[in-house]
Amino acid sequence: MNNSDHKIRLQLIRQVNHWVNAASRLRNLDELASSEAWANLENYLGLSIQRYLMYVIEELNREAVLLKSAIEAANSDKAFLIVRRQLYNFRNRYSRVETTLAYFADAVNTRTSKRITGYLKACDSLAYRSMTQLLDLLDKKTPIVLTYIDKGLGASILKAGMRLWDGTSINPVAAIKITRHNLLRPTALIHESGHQVAHLINWNSELASALESGLRDSPAGVAETWASWSSEIAADAFAFVHTGYASVAALHDVVDGGPRSVFRYTPGDPHPVSYIRVLLNVEMCRQFYGNGPWDDLEWVWKQHYPIDSASSGTVSLLRNSLEILPKIVEITLQKSMKSFGGRSLSDLINPERVKPETLLEMESQLGAALFTSMHWIWTESLRLLALTGLNIATNLEKKDDLIRQQEDWMLRLGGTLQAA
């Protein structure tokens, strides 16, 4: 090896060693999140995430071994060039793996106190239950759920089964972001769980086709636009069948951000225009429950946001959509679909279970025990979410008490879920 080769090799070796060591150091998961933070996850969840992250890290370290062997064997300009390329690739892989790790570490680290841990464990359980109720009937496996808190207005999900940043691994958990302001009104959780379910049973594309063909008599472009919103419609419908009016009221409060945002239409955005989305959700209530508090919500909504305030390009879409809302609800909730094994969503999860009258009757029959007995909290947690959401939305005088009640039962639910 000549002198210049030696110099090149030295520079490369130093860099390779740096990245290889960095990859090796990733193995200590307690440096990502403290052992207390890991212990704040339920046993199975913590193990599952740790096992997954270790897999990602070990894959990276396997590549590190190859890189190290390559530099040790390199003895020509060509070989050094190849190693240099491998090094760049490895750096990229390292960054992507680190992004994956940082994502989970941040999520795990949001369980900062006993109280937040309790809420989030309850959220894990609520989201899981909402999915398993449907997926069990379809003989599909329900992914485990990791919820975490973050800033912002809306919730989001990193779906299980999707390829992650590192490019090789498949996300093992449904990671759901819940916003701080909605922690005690977490119906958005169920909406996000709906995205996961729709992904697993291929509901979105089937719903899109159904909307496109079912609305084909509408003016040009309307059916296609609604079809493009199918994933959000599906998630809204999923939240509705599990939590009824509570999810509608919560959705309203999140999207009620003034005329500009309410009427904003962005082609390609899977979210329907907020104005019509709220009305679609109201229509779900009306179609299944008749009249109710959603009528007032709709009235005020329309008062606040006269449809003519929308831009000229959007107003016709909205006007044309108003007429077909009942049809859209019917297609979404009552039409038999292959994704549901030849049945409809409302056949599998009956929205009657969360009808206001049904919920209030449950409250009256079970009395205070509904919120204190672990039996009811465990078996009826989703309906408790629906009931509390309904009461908070309709009973302003008792709002503080109701929120306290919600806090109590959620903490009770979360507290019973074993730590690692």
Add this chain to the structure above:
Amino acid sequence: MTIKAPFLDVKSFISEEIDQDKNEKSQPVDTPFLSVYESDGLDRIDPITEEYVVFLNEIYDEEFDDALFDLVNEAVSIYETKIDFEFGGSQADSYNIERLLEEHFSPLIQETENFIEAIANEFNKRRNEVLSESEIDLIIDRYEPSTDLNPSFDEFFKRISSGLKKVAKRGAKLAKKGVTAAAKMGLGPVLNKLKVLIKPLLKRVIQTAIGKLPPHLQPVARTLSKRIPFLKEVEEMNEFLHETGHECEVAKIQYEFNRHVANVIFANTELEQDLEIAQSQEVGKVPDIFPIQDLDKARETLIQNLINLKEGEDPTPHIENFVPAILPALRLGLRLAGRKRVVNFLANLLGKLLQRFVGPQHTPALSRAIVDAGLRLIQLEATPEDETRAATTALIATVEDTVRRVAEAPEYILDDQELLEGFVLEAFEEAASGNLPAVLPEETYEKHPELRKAKNLRGFWAMMPPGKRKKYKKFSRIARTRLNPHKLESIETYDGIPMEDFLVEEMGLDRGEEVEAFVHLYEAIAGTKLSDIVRSEENFSGTEAPEDYSMLHPLTREAAELLLNEPDLAEQVELNQVWDPHSPEVGDRFYYLEIPGKKSLSVLSAAGKSIKRRTTRFRLILDFPGNEIRIYLFLSEIRAQEISVKLRKHAHVGNAITRLRHYVERGLRSAMRGSHGRLKVIHEAIVPEHMLGAIRGLPSIVPQILQSRLQEWVLKGLSEFLKQNPEVWIKAAEDTADGITVKFTIADPPGFQQLRQIFKGNILSLASLRKTEGFPKVNIKVYPGYKHE
């Protein structure tokens, strides 16, 4: 005589002289107080002796057994993770382990001693006051430990606290009567002496955890039988029960501890108290004998010796070395150990029987059969060496099982060589059919179908875990089954609880729900604790804690048939067998239902910790000196809410009672069988360790009458109570505590005094029992959460 056996033709053997067991003649150990009441030759029972026995009953607490068992488990976990005790086994190792565990328990000892001392000081300060029972409770209840105790320490502490109340109350009564040293010294100093008993108590826990040979204790009844003639009969009945299989390791620790406490409380002088205390400290002085670990070592040596056998080499000398190591680990092994000729004959015969399976010419076939029978289902990465090892271990398991069966043989068989030969061959066949996979030609199994226990599930019972220390056996096949309501209702688990009820209350299964489950089968070997299985098996997804052995159910014939369609996989279960989850018998079989997606339900404890929810349970207390019967019916949260919903809806009370009737009937049935923790008898002529014998010794009509009367009184009382006070139930059910407890107190029950006489061995006519009609006053109280006394 030549006996044909499918495994081997064995020639008769030469007549041997059999050593007879020399019956140990033991001298009764007098309790200190007895010296004052020397027997006067009459069948009179002195009142203090009676009071002493009553106190032993009062203080005995099955939940203390549970607490001690949890500590034993905790100790096992510690030494298994911290020290490789596999084959150290030297005196130094034993010393180190004991030191390590003593260190672990030292904060608990300190905390408990401080507690007793503080209470003693409090009583000392108030020595001139006459304290009521509620004042005693208050003094003890208000004491708080100085630090947060872990759950098992906390439970131990609570049980000590509960026991201390009983001790203080009894001490106060004795003081009032002016008898015993307590009267002269005052309660404080007496209680203060008791703190010294905590250390030896925990020493016994440690010794049990590390498998040290327990000290031989003189049965308490033997010390009292001179004074209470009836005890002699009960003791005989109990010895029979002991031979037929019931003995609880942790209960023995408690009996011993309670005896020391009682002897101090009832001592007449301070000197007698001090002598008792001194005797209690002897507990550490047991020899360093570890029967289970010695068996592990001997087994490992035998495995290596058999694997290394050369072609045609006789395994008999190795078996001869091994058999004596099995005996100390078996409950009845010592019976056999005294009969050297029987042992030699047995080892010799087993050696011959094994010749067809060991050595380089035979082992490969057995290894293949082991692999075919599912070795890799339980040992995923088994290498060829592991296969040979597994095959050899299965043979050794066959030897161990044969020896156990022979040790349990009746005396007349052991005494008769020809009968013994036949018995050994039959025992070997039985053992081989359980432990070995199908190794015989197919036509042999067709001819002798009894040699194949499982008709469809072709597996074998593998000793587990795969390492050197064996803790249990696992059946190599894991069966998949669909659990439907019919099956679940027909299968019963402990206490006669239908499996459906268990799964609804334990795992939140919906009534009528059908689920898929995987059935894992286990068998106890010498030294098995059910928690060992939970700790070692990874598939216990439904449970989080190693002490959660309630998920292991007894494998009855019904369960084996309905779950596996293999009734013969169940061991023969004695009718009315009392299952004790703390001390399974060697050969007892269990199963675990792994139900994907289901796990034990939890609740938040008062301390904010997640704990397992309690299931419905029943406890009957026959308090003869108090002339009352107390029943504690704890209803799980789900059951409490079911009844509460009915009451809120103002449904007909009969509707609610129908459901409760099942729990009462089931509970009474279980209590009358003497199931673990379901019955307490406070009586002047029965000690706790003989309670089961006393119940079994009753004429069968007596428990039947008692059961039917109690059922009537309780249900009528409850019906009236719910009609009058539904809101009491509803309010209790609204509490955040887990479940509710209904306490029934039946004062002066008709016929109760006659029953008291029957328990003393006095025979009464059936007519006199039947005459005891009448309806006593049933007082009912409903409490949120779990209550126990």
